[in-house]
Amino acid sequence: MARPYIIAIASEKGGVGKTTLATNLAIYLKGLAENLPVTLFSFDNHFTVDQMFCLTKSIETNNVSGLFGNKNPADLLTTGQYGVDYIPSSRTLLENQNQIKGVDHLAKAIAHSSMQGVIIIDTSPTLDLYTQNALFAADRIIVPIKDAPSLENCLNLSNFLVGQKRSKSALKLLPCLIDTRIRFDGPFRNSYQLLKAYAINRGYRCFEGFIAKSPKVESLSTNPSGKIHPVITHGRNTDVHLQLSHLTRQIYLEYLEHGPTRLKEIVNAISDQEDDFLQEYTSRVKNLHKTCLCCDNPLPEKNIWPNAYFLENITNSLSGFIEEDCFFELLLHEFYPELNGKEQQQLLQEILVGAANRPFLLLQKTLGDGDEIRVDLSRLDQDGKKISGRDILINKHKRIPRKRKKTLLNLFNKTGEDHNEMQQLLIRQADENPLEQLQQKNYLKWKMVFNRILIEKTLEKDNREE
Numbered sequence: 001m002a003r004p005y006i007i008a009i010a011s012e013k014g015g016v017g018k019t020t021l022a023t024n025l026a027i028y029l030k031g032l033a034e035n036l037p038v039t040l041f042s043f044d045n046h047f048t049v050d051q052m053f054c055l056t057k058s059i060e061t062n063n064v065s066g067l068f069g070n071k072n073p074a075d076l077l078t079t080g081q082y083g084v085d086y087i088p089s090s091r092t093l094l095e096n097q098n099q100i101k102g103v104d105h106l107a108k109a110i111a112h113s114s115m116q117g118v119i120i121i122d123t124s125p126t127l128d129l130y131t132q133n134a135l136f137a138a139d140r141i142i143v144p145i146k147d148a149p150s151l152e153n154c155l156n157l158s159n160f161l162v163g164q165k166r167s168k169s170a171l172k173l174l175p176c177l178i179d180t181r182i183r184f185d186g187p188f189r190n191s192y193q194l195l196k197a198y199a200i201n202r203g204y205r206c207f208e209g210f211i212a213k214s215p216k217v218e219s220l221s222t223n224p225s226g227k228i229h230p231v232i233t234h235g236r237n238t239d240v241h242l243q244l245s246h247l248t249r250q251i252y253l254e255y256l257e258h259g260p261t262r263l264k265e266i267v268n269a270i271s272d273q274e275d276d277f278l279q280e281y282t283s284r285v286k287n288l289h290k291t292c293l294c295c296d297n298p299l300p301e302k303n304i305w306p307n308a309y310f311l312e313n314i315t316n317s318l319s320g321f322i323e324e325d326c327f328f329e330l331l332l333h334e335f336y337p338e339l340n341g342k343e344q345q346q347l348l349q350e351i352l353v354g355a356a357n358r359p360f361l362l363l364q365k366t367l368g369d370g371d372e373i374r375v376d377l378s379r380l381d382q383d384g385k386k387i388s389g390r391d392i393l394i395n396k397h398k399r400i401p402r403k404r405k406k407t408l409l410n411l412f413n414k415t416g417e418d419h420n421e422m423q424q425l426l427i428r429q430a431d432e433n434p435l436e437q438l439q440q441k442n443y444l445k446w447k448m449v450f451n452r453i454l455i456e457k458t459l460e461k462d463n464r465e466e
């Protein structure tokens with residue numbers, strides 16, 4: 001599948017010429033390669049893109065916010081002037097920021113769309129989530145710099161890339177708004193040469209050439225019609241026209257030479273990860289105990305009971321289900337032998353439903369004094385915080401009637417771990433489809449809660465011992 005090549009124009013400094021560059025670059029690219037689909041959109045909250053490319057007066061319902069919604073990005077495109085496709089700008093980016101699911105949201109959306117050719121993204125002068133998404137997806141990041149402070153700001157962009165395990169060579173700097181009338185004495189004759197030397201000295205790559213400051217170019221965005229004119233049509237006799245042509249040629253050659261690789265890389269990384277997740281899930285299913293952990297009845301056909309409880313120890317040496325009836329019987333026998341039938345029902349209701357929806361239950365076995373083993377039963381909320389608890393002491397040598405297999409010690413013995421060690425079993429009522437519990441997302445949550453509980457238990461113990 002042919003994927004698009006993405007160019008982000010970014011700089012944490014405002015007024016360095018990002019938007020002017022983004023809009024004109026789109027038009028110059030079309031001029032250079034008529035058949036190349038070129039798409040432009042802006043994550044800034046001004047409407048320069050719309051003012052430059054809009055052909056009709058009709059109000060657009062689609063805008064760049066839709067890139068993070070349920071829409072296909074290709075459906076958001078409007079064919080604009082000069083043959084450039086654009087996505088209308090949005091006034092409500094800030095309010096909609098919470099719909100962004102992560103730095104890779106935009107990349108995934110575009111990768112799954114039919115967008116092709118070159119996409120140019122203009123960004124705002126902050127490293128917000130929109131800018132981060134643009135940087136993350138981009139094959140090439142163009143950073144206009146106009147002075148030393150704007151050059152210093154590049155460090156944040158480069159740190160962001162490094163944080164995403166990318167090389168900072170995706171960045172390429174372009175001196176912009178250069179006043180060519182100013183001349184220096186010494187080795188660097190003008191601010192362009194000085195900036196370029198600074199940039200290279202700091203390990204950045206630069207485009208050949210620069211974009212000069214031109215009153216004519218400045219005037220293109222201020223005219224009575226409210227329309228913003230491009231350099232190619234209204235500033236052909238400026239140096240900036242030649243500079244933009246030269247720059248566009250460099251960018252186009254890079255595109256031809258390297259092609260779109262970034263989205264491919266992202267998609268491959270995601271599918272590798274999905275493969276890993278699937279493998280981990282399969283091995284968790286394989287590791288499941290094949291019978292009820294209490295009564296040893298074999299698992300039914302689909303590996304599940306309708307009302308089963310999932311149970312695991314932290315090392316996964318024991319992982320499986322307990323039938324609901326078995327589980328209730330076990331709890332009542334061991335922890336509440338004195339209760340009558342009605343009281344038992346009430347109690348179960350309280351322990352297993354109670355305040356928290358599907359609480360976690362933790363069984364912890366510790367060695368007590370002499371021949372005693374202590375088992376704590378704690379009821380914990382969704383986040384693993386203790387709600388209530390009860391503990392009992394069991395004599396190691398107490399004879400258990402042969403037919404009663406449903407004992408706590410039996411359950412702990414199934415872990416195969418040293419029975420002198422402290423052991424914990426985490427239990428929770430399984431979903432309607434119990435294997436859901438083993439899916440990556442749910443399972444990570446389960447493990448996270450388990451780890452948190454164990455950390456708290458350790459702290460509790462340390463406090464007691466102090």
Ligand SMILES: Nc1ncnc2c1ncn2[C@@H]1O[C@H](COP(=O)(O)OP(=O)(O)O)[C@@H](O)[C@H]1O
Pocket residue numbers: 013014015016017018019020021177211212213214215217218219221240
């Ligand atoms: N080459 C140039 N010469 C003169 N003025 C320019 C040039 N490029 C941009 N400008 C002007 O500078 C201001 C900032 O440019 P803009 O592209 O909006 O920067 P940014 O998007 O980084 O904030 C605008 O008023 C624009 O018209």
Ligand SMILES: [Mg+2]
Pocket residue numbers: 018019020044123124
């Ligand atoms: Mg701008």
